[in-house]
Each structure stands twice: as structure tokens, then as C-alpha cells.
Amino acid sequence: MKEKFARWDILFLQYLKRDWKKIIVWVLGLGLFSAAYVPAFEEIAKGKGLLGMYETLQNPAMISMVGPTPIETATDYTLGAMYSHEMLLFCGLFAMIIAVLHVIGHTRKEEDLGLTELVRSFQVGRQANALATIIETIFINVLLALFIGGVMLSFGVDTITPEGSFLFGASVGMAGVIGAGIALVMAQIMSTSSGATGSALGIIGLLYIVRAGTDVSNVDLSMINPLGWTYLTYPFTENNWVLLIFALIFSIIVVIIAFALEGARDMGAGYLPQREGRERAKKSLLSVHGLFIKINKGVIIGWLIAFVIMGAAYGSIYGDMQTFLESNEMMKQMFMHSGVSIEESFTSTIMMVMIGLVSILPIAIVNKLFSEESRLHLSQLYATKVTRSQFYWTSIGLAIIAGLVGILLAAGALGGTAITAMGDSSTMNTFGFLAAGYNFLPSVLFFTGLAALALGWAPKLGKVVYVYLGYSFVLNYFGGILDLPEWFSKTAIQSWIPQMPMEDFDVPIFITITVISIAFMVIGYLGYSRRDMIEGA
């Protein structure tokens, strides 16, 4: 025992010291995300809000996303029931993901970096590090559970009971512990930290998809899914604590398996052999755009999938839009405008919001060029005949294409599902949705142009573009409710563009913003071709 775990307590305290800032952000951030939406839900619940939401969430598409509720009639649907129904699964997922990243960061990652080697040369047990990490993660999740319970209770809402609040918190915390266990196992099996992270997140993704299927077909089957032992506790309604005991037993078994696996392997080794890669490059890699596509591939595919899911999710509520929007004062203000059909006015607003999100991808691609630069990945390429203009315009071109495809997928998925959901009563066609989407193309170009400008003249400010995007996003989303002065809402670039199909397409505005954006890109190029490359210095 001593040989294995000697001095784990020192490592544990060391981790708390090293991570205290991270722990605060983790507990506060995820805790508030999980617990602090109670007032917002109170808003939604006003009037016939609960009824409308209940109806909407009975839709199989919604169940597959957020999970089921045990409530059988709309009149029994309380605020607490709605809160746990909509929030618990996602909060649990986030808790799991963060725990995975944390555990692998302290185990396999440190092994990769050679830190473990150093630590083990002292009088430290062979598995002390893993024990310290898992105990730290459990400790953090206990804090998180208590914090969530406390915050929820503090709002003093009738249906948010003490028992339910702490069960909600405990379910989220338990999800984190399950994630930690899975991560610890994968950290033993895989031989690199990226492999471990990828496979652990992959398992969680798989559990999520499997439960989406079983939730819709037969909820009892979701009960044999470790993920199910968190959100199916049904806080505020059935308060099913027993499931947490299953989860706890599962976690203990998983952790024991992880320790057994770790005990039987050499440091730095894994159980799965590393996959052999190609000896020679494929033709498609051998150019600047080939390389840039390759290094951006993960991000591009990830976001494009997210756009489709987002479009489909919003599209699926078109079927009972009337009930959904009329049920609630806030929703009405956000999405309804007089003189147009409810579907059209919803489309106008949601499209602006979605295309705002689509802008993230082009910004990420443009910013990537600078992160490659500062990571010294391009050092050897600067010394070839490849021009800076090639680097720059390839990135910009890729960003613009990604924006175009992003709009297509987001607007297309929204339109496709919406038209299916509306059935015969459909008032809009696919072209209408796509036109409404591409109407916002200048705003995507504008953000791309801003990122390009930063890349050329002040590359460290590249991240600030996200801040402006976030600002515009909030302004667009809540602009309808807050009744802001004209000049203030115009500080978000999208506000200049008419909202189709509710308003008419405006050619001069479309062209003006496009031209300004292209000008930004050209000015950015002038800076990029002139400035010193930043190389670590």
C-alpha cells in the first residue's frame, strides 16, 4: 500500500494550491450556470408559460435533446419540474466534460510532459498521483453540489424544494465524478493525453446519443446508462436518490479498474498500441491550403455539426410555435412582431442569432494563423518560397468558405426541419430560409474582416473579436425585450441589416457592409505583409 500511495496527501494539497483559481472558476462558473437561471425560468413560467413549455418538450426531438419528465399532465408541471427537465442533463454533461479534462490534465498529460517522471523520482508512491487527482476531483464536485443546492434554494421559490435543490446539485456533482472515473480509465488505456481526452469525451458523447434514443423509445432502458443515473433522478418531482447510489457504485468500480490498470503498466505506456500513421503525405496535404484545411479540420467539422444541430433544434419547434410563443410574455416580446406570421417573425430573430454563432468559425480560422505563428509551427515554412500573402489569403479564403457553408447548414437545417414540422400549414419554403440566412452574410464577413485586421496589425487582439461578437449576440438576442435606443442597438453590426423575411432585402446595405469587410481584409493584409513575425519573442 505504501509503495503505491505514499505521500498522496502531499500531492493532493499541492494540487489544491496549484489549482485554486481553476477550482473557483469551475465551482462558480458551472455552479451559477446550473443554478442561477431560476429567475429566468420564473419569467418563462409566467402566464401559460409552463403549459406551453410542457407541450413543446413533449416533442420527441426535444426529448432526445433535453430528456424526459415524469410529469404526465401539463397542469402538474411546476417550475421546479421544468427547471430540472431542461437544465439537469446539460449541467451534468458539462460537469463530466470538465472533470474529464481535469483528470487527464493531471494524469496522462503530466506523464506526456515528463512531470510524472520527476515526481516519481522522489519518495512518492507509484499511484499516489492518480489517487490525489481523483480525490481532488471528488472534492471539487462535492463543493459544486453543495454550491448549486445552496444557490437554487436562495431564490426562495415554492416548488424549488430543499430536497430537490440538493438532489439537483448532487446529480450534477455525481456526473462529474462519473466523468472523472471514465477519464481515469482512458488515461490508462490510451498512450497519449490527446488520445485519452478524445476517447473519454467520445464515450460521453456516445452515452448521450444512446440515451437520446432510449429516452424517446423506452425510458427504462436509459436506466442502464451511467449518464441516466444523473438526470433521471428527477429533482423536484420524484426525487429519486437511489440512482445516485448506482452512480456511486459504478464510479467506485470504474476507479478500482483504473487503479488496477495503472498498477499493471509501465509509466508512459498504454494498453492500446499507438496507431501507425502514413509514411508519406497524401497529395491533398501538399500545399498551403491543404495544410490549413488539415490543421483546421477538427474545428471546422465540429462547428458545422453544431450548426446543423442548432438549426434542427430551433426548426423542430415550428410545429407548435403558436402555443410556445403565445404562452409567455417574454417570448412574445423577443420573437413576435405585428403584421407578419408568427413563423416569419420567429425566423427573422432566430436567424440573426444563429448567423451570429456561425461567425465564430471564420474568426477561429483567421485567429488560427496567428496561433500557428506564435507556436513556431511556421518557422521552417517562412524560409520557403511560400509568400506571406499565400498564408494570409488562404486563411481568409478558408474562413469565408467556412462562413458560407456554415450559413447554408444552419439556415438549411432550420428550414428543413421547420418545413417538416409545420407540415401542410407551412407558410415558408426552403428558399425563404436560405435567403434569410445569406441576408446576414455581410455580418459574417464583417467579423472575418475584423479578425483579419487584428491579424495584420495587432495579432494579440484577435480574441477581442470574440468579445465584440458576444456583445452583438447579447444585444441581438435581448434587443427586443430591453427596448434600447436606436444608436445603442446599432453598435451591433447585425442591427444594420434588415431581418428577412419580416423585412425586405436591402441591396445598398448588403453591398456597403460587404465592401467595408473586404476593405478590412485588405488593410489587414497590408499589416500582415509588413510586420515582424512573432516567434516566441
Add this chain to the structure above:
Amino acid sequence: MTEIVKVQGLQKKFGKFQALSDVTFSVDAGEVVGFIGPNGAGKSTTIRTLLGIIKRDAGNVEIFGKDVWKDSLEIHKRISYVPGDVSLWGSLTGGEIIDLFLKLHGGGDKQKRDYLIKRFELDPKKKAKGYSKGNRQKVGLIAALSVDSDLYIFDEPTSGLDPLMEAIFQEEVEKIKKSGKAILLSSHILSEVERLADKVVIIRQGEIVETGTLDELRHLARSTVTLATEGDVTEMATVNGVFDFKQKDNQATFSADNQYLNDILMEASKLGVKKFESVPPTLEDLFMRHYEG
């Protein structure tokens, strides 16, 4: 001889920090120039200026008679470069990265590539994130050595390589030197520079403090002499050009100024020489002389 690299009065500031204050040297065809200096002296900054990655504040810097900033592309067609810390995309394999570098350089000899992969014992199927420092360095070296260039710039190329691989690198550099190429070799490994370089450029705090062939530089420095005489060797201590005199019985060790070597020999022969050994200064001695005050 053709002048390949010409650097005159190069200056560069980063903000208020004067990284290079006066850098002047040249590299000719068929010549290996060793570029040495401690960390932070400005070696990499000079090299990055040569590559057109950063822009100089003053001075005249040319490669192949062309300006390194304005005509960088023309120049880049005919040069190869290996940074001191080769940083690679973790998700690509070594083989893929080498192919990419060859393609982007233009040209590149596939057979040479395979030959070098074998010589450097690199596993090209492994993803770059699994490579050690030395293996990443090999990727950079193989890519640079597989293409036919007129100027090779190596910035501490062998950092992280084991001595066997270092020796292979040196052999390969000798080969390209023999075919008349110019090579600028910045290095900390002085034995490597000593073996390969025809000319040495020493930089300190952004300034070139010494340039010349090793022989020339050696001449400026002192040799270490061990002398045993029949008479009393203590008398040698006062001879002109003798420094750091140390005596053990009738044998003395001292450093001798090369320009007084004749006088020293004359005095020694008066005492009856039993043993005389002279060791020329190593590059390390030269280097230390510049940096120890």
C-alpha cells in the same frame, strides 16, 4: 569566391531593447561559417532577419546579392533552414511533414529523403506529438537536407540529438560543403563548429566581436605550453609573453602569447629543454576569453 550572404551594420530593436546593435559578416560559397555566442546574444534574431521573418531597423543585409526583406521569395527558392526548436503539427506524421516541407520548398529529392530517414533512424509513421525533441529536430534536418539549395542556414541544428546523430549531421554537412554550397551554422556545440567551420563569427550582446578563420583567431589567443627544463624553470616566469605560470618540481605550465613564442623558446633553450608541449587554444578557450570579462 562568390559572396552569398552579406550583412553590414545590421541593427534591430524590439521596443526599447536593442537586440542587434552592429552585426557585420559574410558567408562565401563553399564555406561553412560558424556563428557562435551565448543565449540572448542575437544569433536567432540575426537569422530571422536573414530569412525576412522580421524587418531590420538599419543596415544592409543581402543574400545572393538580393535584399532579404524585399526579395525574400527569390532568396527562399534557393535556401534551406532548420530552426533550433523544430515545432511540428502533432496530428501529422513525421513522413507527412517532411513531404509537405519538400513540396512547399519546391523540388526536393525523394531518394535523398528516404536515404536520410534511414540514416537518421527516424520513424516516419509516427505522429509528431509522439516525437522527442531530438526526433523533431531530425524531421527539420531531413527536410532541409533533402532539397538542393545554395545556402543552408542551421540555427543550433543538433540540439537534442545524440552524439551518433550529431556525427551523421556533420558528415552530411561536409558533403554539401564539398559541393560548393554556403552554410551558416549557429551552434553552441563548439567542437562541432571547430570541425566544420572555415570561418567563425562571434557575437556578443548584439555586436560582432570577432571574425576570422580559426587559425587567425588562434593566433590572437594564447597557447598552453608545458615545459620541463634541466635548469631552474622558475626563471621562465618573468619572460615576456608568459602568463598564468604554474610550477611543479621542474615542470611548468603556462599560457604563451603567440607573438612572443620565439623569445620564450630562446629563453627556454638556455635552461636546457627536456620536454616542450604546446597546445593551441580550442574554440572553447577563444569563446571563454570573450565572455569572461
